[in-house]
Amino acid sequence: MLVTPAAATELITTHLAALPSEDCPLAAAHGRVLRQTITADRPLPPFDRITMDGFAVRSADLTDSSVERRLRCTGFQAAGMMAQTLAASGLCIEVATGAVLPNGTDAVIPYEETERDGETIIIPAGAVCESGQSLHRTGSDVATGTTLVAPGTRLSGREIAVAATVGAAQLRVAVRPSVAILATGDELVEVDAPHVGPHQIRRSNDYALRAALLQSGLTGRIERFHLRDHRPEIDATLRRVLAEFDLVLLTGGVSKGKLDHIPKALAELGVTNHLHGVAQRPGKPLWFGTSSRRTPVFALPGNPVSTYTCLHRYVLPALRHQLGATPPPPETVRLAEPFRFAKPLAFMLPVQVRDDGAGGRAAHPAPFNTSGDLGGLLGTDGFVELPAEATDFAAGDTFTFWRWT
Ligand SMILES: Nc1nc2c(c(=O)[nH]1)N[C@H]1C(S)=C(S)[C@@H](COP(=O)(O)OP(=O)(O)OC[C@H]3O[C@@H](n4cnc5c(N)ncnc54)[C@H](O)[C@@H]3O)O[C@H]1N2
Numbered sequence: 001m002l003v004t005p006a007a008a009t010e011l012i013t014t015h016l017a018a019l020p021s022e023d024c025p026l027a028a029a030h031g032r033v034l035r036q037t038i039t040a041d042r043p044l045p046p047f048d049r050i051t052m053d054g055f056a057v058r059s060a061d062l063t064d065s066s067v068e069r070r071l072r073c074t075g076f077q078a079a080g081m082m083a084q085t086l087a088a089s090g091l092c093i094e095v096a097t098g099a100v101l102p103n104g105t106d107a108v109i110p111y112e113e114t115e116r117d118g119e120t121i122i123i124p125a126g127a128v129c130e131s132g133q134s135l136h137r138t139g140s141d142v143a144t145g146t147t148l149v150a151p152g153t154r155l156s157g158r159e160i161a162v163a164a165t166v167g168a169a170q171l172r173v174a175v176r177p178s179v180a181i182l183a184t185g186d187e188l189v190e191v192d193a194p195h196v197g198p199h200q201i202r203r204s205n206d207y208a209l210r211a212a213l214l215q216s217g218l219t220g221r222i223e224r225f226h227l228r229d230h231r232p233e234i235d236a237t238l239r240r241v242l243a244e245f246d247l248v249l250l251t252g253g254v255s256k257g258k259l260d261h262i263p264k265a266l267a268e269l270g271v272t273n274h275l276h277g278v279a280q281r282p283g284k285p286l287w288f289g290t291s292s293r294r295t296p297v298f299a300l301p302g303n304p305v306s307t308y309t310c311l312h313r314y315v316l317p318a319l320r321h322q323l324g325a326t327p328p329p330p331e332t333v334r335l336a337e338p339f340r341f342a343k344p345l346a347f348m349l350p351v352q353v354r355d356d357g358a359g360g361r362a363a364h365p366a367p368f369n370t371s372g373d374l375g376g377l378l379g380t381d382g383f384v385e386l387p388a389e390a391t392d393f394a395a396g397d398t399f400t401f402w403r404w405t
């Protein structure tokens with residue numbers, strides 16, 4: 001029985017197990033999904049930080065800006081030095097950006113607003129000095145204990161910077177699953193095969209899946225396999241990958257052909273089927289099950305556009321779910337021109353997304369020839385999901401947009 005894309009997502013999600021956590025050195029944590037909270041171990045900034053190179057002063061010494069003022073410079077405080085102390089009024093300390101504010105001072109005058117005569121610093125008439133100027137006060141960004149990054153965050157340079165500054169040398173992150181990608185079919189030959197017969201095609205789906213998964217950064221080791229349409233060979237390889245890998249992706253061999261052995265082979269190896277058929281094009285014969293070890297198994301319809309679409313519509317969201325990643329907010333776009341699809345199926349329509357000139361984003365349909373037209377996806381940005389309930393879609397209508405990785 002065919003189910004809707006939303007019901008398929010629901011069915012898949014119900015059967016997914018969370019992946020375990022592991023510790024990861026900070027320098028390797030970019031792209032990983034955080035499984036802990038990152039909190040401030042001390043105030044940020046941790047001291048009154050000087051923000052301009054110049055002279056730290058007591059603003060009370062310089063209140064009358066109608067006259068020239070003179071201070072004697074008693075020393076230099078660089079970033080990384082302990083705070084010095086201003087001994088008396090009428091003095092100042094030369095300071096660097098990033099240094100701690102010297103004790104007894106409350107403002108910094110940048111070099112550009114001063115003149116120098118030996119140890120004497122001259123502040124010309126008209127230059128105003130206010131308490132707190134050129135300072136980044138202790139804790140003015142965040143207080144100790146503040147939550148800075150929540151579990152579920154994909155770590156980018158911004159979160160890595162924050163983790164580093166609070167001393168998180170190791171981060172608890174989700175384990176990235178190892179993936180077996182199995183291309184099925186006797187017609188397939190490797191890309192570097194010396195000879196391609198007129199009845200043969202080069203394997204492309206497994207390369208496409210691998211590339212998109214690598215680009216997503218959600219997975220660990222990826223290995224590709226080829227299954228010929230030969231049951232003993234299919235069974236042996238499936239048995240091996242089900243024992244060894246955390247996620248199994250098959251492409252091809254799941255529709256109604258005489259040699260479409262995959263569903264039967266999987267069932268006999270103890271993989272429980274939860275879904276076989278979604279009311280959508282491309283990707284209708286999608287098959288999903290879980291092994292006795294709760295390994296998810298997706299058998300993606302072999303047509304290249306179907307495989308690639310199903311990866312983005314179902315497999316990548318499933319991976320994010322298993323990793324505990326906070327789902328990205330759904331993106332919507334407006335259809336730039338009318339589109340008609342008369343079948344009682346949802347249509348995953350490849351589009352190019354461009355600025356519509358009015359502050360929005362317009363999706364220009366780039367329909368493929370058949371779902372075997374793998375070149376048809378070149379130059380597209382993703383696809384919009386057109387619901388099965390309608391057949392005519394008007395320019396300006398809003399739809400969910402699924403972006404390619
Ligand atoms: N009687 C029916 N026939 C078909 C139906 C149906 O409902 N009833 N569904 C059609 C739909 S929709 C699709 S999609 C395909 C899916 O079929 P399979 O998953 O069994 O895939 P194959 O038949 O093995 O391959 C389809 C097509 O894709 C090419 N292919 C397969 N693997 C690769 C690869 N790794 N790299 C490049 N190209 C690949 C393969 O050569 C075929 O041309 O079934 C319809 N039939």
Ligand code: MOO
Pocket residue numbers: 280281282283284285301303306371372
């Ligand atoms: O739905 Mo199949 O996935 O058309 O090519």
